[in-house]
Amino acid sequence: MLNKLVYTDKNTGSVSVVYPVDPEKIRESIRRERAKEVLQPAVEKVVEYEIKADEDGNEFRQEIVVQEYQPVVYNTDPVTDEDVIARYISDSIPEGIDSYREVESEDIPASREFRNAWVDVDETTKVNVCCCKAKEVALGELRRKRNKELDKSDRILMSLLDREENEKLAELRIKRQKLRDSTEKLKALETTGLFDDEEMLQKIRDEREQELDITV
Amino acid sequence: MAFELTNFNNVTSGQSSDFEAKIWAYASDTDTLETVSTAGYFNQMKHALAADNLIYISASDGRAIYYVTSALSADSVTIAELSESPSHSEFSDSNFRIYDNGDNTKKIAFEASSISTGTTRTLTMPDFDITLANMAAQSSSSVNIDGGTIDGVTIGASNKITSLTSFWGLFESDTDSGSFAPIRVTNNIDNTATSAIYVLSGSSTSYANISFENDTSSIFDIGVNPSSHAEADNSFIWNYANQDIRFGTNNTVRAVLSGAGTFQITTVDINGGTVDGITLGTNSAVTEAQIDNININGNTISSTDTDGTIGITPDGSGQIHLNSDTVTFHQDISHSGDTDNKISFGADTQNYLTSGSSRLDISDSGVRLGGANTRVTTVLDEDDMASDSNTSLITQQSLKSFVETEADTILKAGLTWDWGSGTPDIKKSANVSSLTDTATGKVTVNFTSSFADKQYFVGLGVGGNVSDQLRCIETDTRQTGSITITFKYVEDGANVVVNTADTTRDQALIVFTN
Numbered sequence: 001m002l003n004k005l006v007y008t009d010k011n012t013g014s015v016s017v018v019y020p021v022d023p024e025k026i027r028e029s030i031r032r033e034r035a036k037e038v039l040q041p042a043v044e045k046v047v048e049y050e051i052k053a054d055e056d057g058n059e060f061r062q063e064i065v066v067q068e069y070q071p072v073v074y075n076t077d078p079v080t081d082e083d084v085i086a087r088y089i090s091d092s093i094p095e096g097i098d099s100y101r102e103v104e105s106e107d108i109p110a111s112r113e114f115r116n117a118w119v120d121v122d123e124t125t126k127v128n129v130c131c132c133k134a135k136e137v138a139l140g141e142l143r144r145k146r147n148k149e150l151d152k153s154d155r156i157l158m159s160l161l162d163r164e165e166n167e168k169l170a171e172l173r174i175k176r177q178k179l180r181d182s183t184e185k186l187k188a189l190e191t192t193g194l195f196d197d198e199e200m201l202q203k204i205r206d207e208r209e210q211e212l213d214i215t216v
Numbered sequence: 217m218a219f220e221l222t223n224f225n226n227v228t229s230g231q232s233s234d235f236e237a238k239i240w241a242y243a244s245d246t247d248t249l250e251t252v253s254t255a256g257y258f259n260q261m262k263h264a265l266a267a268d269n270l271i272y273i274s275a276s277d278g279r280a281i282y283y284v285t286s287a288l289s290a291d292s293v294t295i296a297e298l299s300e301s302p303s304h305s306e307f308s309d310s311n312f313r314i315y316d317n318g319d320n321t322k323k324i325a326f327e328a329s330s331i332s333t334g335t336t337r338t339l340t341m342p343d344f345d346i347t348l349a350n351m352a353a354q355s356s357s358s359v360n361i362d363g364g365t366i367d368g369v370t371i372g373a374s375n376k377i378t379s380l381t382s383f384w385g386l387f388e389s390d391t392d393s394g395s396f397a398p399i400r401v402t403n404n405i406d407n408t409a410t411s412a413i414y415v416l417s418g419s420s421t422s423y424a425n426i427s428f429e430n431d432t433s434s435i436f437d438i439g440v441n442p443s444s445h446a447e448a449d450n451s452f453i454w455n456y457a458n459q460d461i462r463f464g465t466n467n468t469v470r471a472v473l474s475g476a477g478t479f480q481i482t483t484v485d486i487n488g489g490t491v492d493g494i495t496l497g498t499n500s501a502v503t504e505a506q507i508d509n510i511n512i513n514g515n516t517i518s519s520t521d522t523d524g525t526i527g528i529t530p531d532g533s534g535q536i537h538l539n540s541d542t543v544t545f546h547q548d549i550s551h552s553g554d555t556d557n558k559i560s561f562g563a564d565t566q567n568y569l570t571s572g573s574s575r576l577d578i579s580d581s582g583v584r585l586g587g588a589n590t591r592v593t594t595v596l597d598e599d600d601m602a603s604d605s606n607t608s609l610i611t612q613q614s615l616k617s618f619v620e621t622e623a624d625t626i627l628k629a630g631l632t633w634d635w636g637s638g639t640p641d642i643k644k645s646a647n648v649s650s651l652t653d654t655a656t657g658k659v660t661v662n663f664t665s666s667f668a669d670k671q672y673f674v675g676l677g678v679g680g681n682v683s684d685q686l687r688c689i690e691t692d693t694r695q696t697g698s699i700t701i702t703f704k705y706v707e708d709g710a711n712v713v714v715n716t717a718d719t720t721r722d723q724a725l726i727v728f729t730n
Contacts, residue, residue, distance in 0.1 A: 004639075016660070017653040021631065021645045029664050032600060032621075042603065047580045064581055066593060066607060091662045091697060092650040110638045115656040 002088055003102035006127060008120050010096070015118040015127055017108060018092040018100075026087050027079045034075040042067040101125065114138075114201065121195055131194035134201055138208035139186055146179050146212055153179070153214045160216075168216045175214050182212060219260050220244065226264075227272070239270040243317050249275035253283075258293040265293055274317060278345070582607060628672065629663050657703040658692070666697040674699065 002020040009016065020026075048064040093100055107125045109118065117133035153176050160169045186207035194200050227239040244252055251257070252275050258265065265285050274280040287294035309326040316322035331337050453462045459475025471481040519526050528536055550558035556572035568576040574587030582591030593607040599617040601610065610618075631651060632643040640651055640659075652660035674691060693700040 014655060016655075017639075018662075019640055019642065019651045019653065021642055021648045021650055025645075025647070025664055026649050035600070035602075042605070066581055066591075067605065068593070088649055091664070092652060094660075105639055108638050112635065112638055112656065115653075 002085060003104060004108070005089070005092060005100045006103045006107075006120055006125075007093060007097045007100035010098075013119055013130075014116065015120050017103070017118075017127070020088055020092075023084050023088070026084050026091075030079045030083055030087060034077065034079075044068070103127065113205075119195070126196075128195040129201065131191035131197050131200045131204070135186060135189055135191045135204050138204045139183055142183055142186060142208050142210070146182050149212045149214050150176065150179055156214065156216065171216045172214070175216065179212055179214065182210060183207075218247075219257055220246075221260065224258075224261060238266060239272065240265075241272045241274070241317060243274040244276050246276050248277040249273065249279040249281060250277075251275070253281075253295070255294065256292055258285075258295060259291065262288060262291070262293050270298065271295060272314075628667065629661065631661055654700065658700065660693075660698055660700040662698045663696075668696070670694045670696055674701075676701075 002023050004020070005018040007016055007018070008014070044065050045068040046063045047066050050062045051059055052062050053059050089100070103125045108127050109129055114129050114134040114137055116137050117130045119128050119130040119133065121128050121130070153172060157169070157172055157176075160172060186204065189200065189203055189207070191197075191200060191204075223244055224240060224242045227241045242252070242258075252273050258271070265288060267285055267288055269285045271283045271285070272280065273283060282298035283295040284298055285293060286296040309328050312326060314324040328337070453464070454460075461473040462469055463471040469482070471479070473479045517526065530536060545561055547562075548558045548560045550556075557570050560567040560569060564580050566578040567574050575585065577584050577587060579591070582593040584591040591607060592609055593605075594609075595611060596603055596605065596608045597611045597614045599614045599621070601614070601618055629647040631645045631648045633640040633651065634643060635641075640653065642651065647664045648661055649664040650662045652662065654660055674694075690702045690704055691699060692702055
């Protein structure tokens with residue numbers, strides 16, 4: 001009944017996908033809220049009384065009062081699919097989002113590999129993968145991997161300096177420079193205006209997965 | 217045989233000259249009247265007979281007749297039965313006698329002096345022979361008195377009537393099919409010759425009957441078909457053999473007075489009049505009165521025994537049914553022999569007691585258990601218990617629903633899912649309307665019912681197979697209606713990075729509690 005919703009953050013251009021969880025619970029929630037609206041208040045009713053006199057002889061009326069509840073009248077208007085969808089949208093779409101649209105599962109990329117590169121740039125329902133963003137994602141991952149290797153090379157470098165193994169130091173310096181330059185090819189890829197370009201994405205993927213070697 | 221001269225006598229021989237006619241008497245011991253009456257029988261007497269002579273003939277078959285000579289010739293005598301033709305047809309009753317042929321001193325005379333002047337009375341003979349002195353000896357006829365008056369008649373004063381073959385009573389028609397209301401005394405109405413007296417209507421089927429049978433069966437019936445001695449329509453039967461008296465209608469016995477002294481009546485319907493002043497058991501107790509139904513036209517069953525108990529005790533496992541829309545009790549209904557186990561009624565109250573203690577009492581204020589504490593006025597079927605009543609009970613269904621709902625509320629919100637593919641596979645949820653995939657390692661959970669405030673607990677469990685990663689979450693945005701979470705892990709024990717590996721292996725459990 002309920003499709004997935006897609007909306008785009010104006011600031012970042014990134015796409016968010018909203019997945020409905022349990023429409024029936026939404027329906028039940030609406031029904032209960034409606035029922036509360038029409039619950040009748042209790043009415044006090046005197047069911048028994050007795051005329052008594054106080055110490056001064058003044059008569060007073062002693063009453064037994066009960067709260068008589070009015071018949072519970074629920075709003076039994078059926079909760080329609082439109083009601084559920086409206087609640088789903090109001091709960092899920094953040095403030096400031098002007099537009100959203102419904103998508104099917106096949107409109108969403110099958111892989112989350114470049115999840116942060118998902119954009120919505122054309123008139124189709126399909127969620128697109130932006131190659132520029134994908135390159136940035138890959139650069140981030142590659143840098144993180146490279147930095148780990150540079151950290152390792154720092155420890156190796158200090159050890160070689162202590163032992164004054166100059167030849168290995170020279171070799172290490174060359175590999176460290178290669179590590180620093182490992183992102184250059186990826187950065188050099190021209191991705192502007194490319195969306196869902198599997199060839200380019202594969203190039204990005206290859207650069208991201210390149211082997212980094214600091215062995216000396 | 218033939219004419220016998222010695223038997224032919226001149227009856228008028230020696231009479232006065234005034235008696236000119238000649239009367240002859242002829243008696244035959246051998247010839248019948250038919251023989252004597254044949255033509256030429258008296259030819260031998262042609263010299264003595266003259267025209268219009270009267271011949272009294274007594275034949276051997278006991279029959280007698282008067283003839284007159286009607287024609288005479290030289291050779292024959294013709295006779296004819298006495299008619300008006302003879303000129304001497306009237307005689308003075310003082311001159312006319314008939315004497316016995318054996319003893320002519322025995323005579324018959326007629327006396328007409330009592331007849332009114334100018335009046336002729338006719339003595340008509342029946343069509344059979346009679347002997348006036350012994351009418352009882354007649355056996356094949358009857359005396360038909362048709363007209364006039366019979367009164368002052370004594371029947372059987374000296375001797376009983378030994379036989380009465382048939383008596384047709386007053387107003388009887390000639391046949392049984394007459395339309396009158398007849399009385400007939402007969403002994404062969406049904407050809408059984410068993411009834412001494414039978415009073416029958418003109419129709420054997422349409423009118424009431426009375427029959428008395430002989431003393432061997434001693435049946436006295438009144439009814440349409442009494443001879444069957446059955447309880448036919450509207451019958452009354454006294455049966456000596458059965459020693460009972462029965463009344464029947466519609467082929468059914470309605471009442472039987474038996475020889476044992478019991479009087480059984482199917483239905484006694486005293487419709488009108490008054491039956492009063494009847495006392496049962498004045499001298500001794502009425503030990504048993506078996507009555508199928510009692511219809512009381514008054515309103516009270518009471519006793520004269522002060523403080524005495526009136527008992528109604530059905531036999532065996534019989535029950536007492538009070539088939540009335542309303543059964544009213546003055547105060548208590550108690551168990552036999554256990555009087556403090558009872559239901560006690562008061563003004564607008566009912567109290568159910570055992571061992572004298574109230575277990576359940578009902579009043580206009582509600583129902584109460586144990587004689588104390590809160591009364592209950594109704595049972596509410598409110599899933600959310602919104603009435604918050606302190607006098608109402610709750611249905612099983614609404615209690616179940618409420619507990620389930622509250623369980624959700626206590627949990628408040630929970631969600632498990634699996635990033636098995638590009639889209640999340642929702643495993644289980646509570647109070648979550650949707651999951652928003654915002655970015656890698658970052659989701660927003662939207663609640664169906666919002667929290668009261670933002671200070672709710674957040675817990676996380678993440679499954680995976682990378683042992684060197686310590687997982688954690690960071691709550692980016694916490695709202696009452698949603699929360700945005702970023703999954704992170706500590707890389708190499710130092711860097712906290714976003715979990716980018718949510719593509720295949722991670723499951724998530726997020727629990728928020730109040």
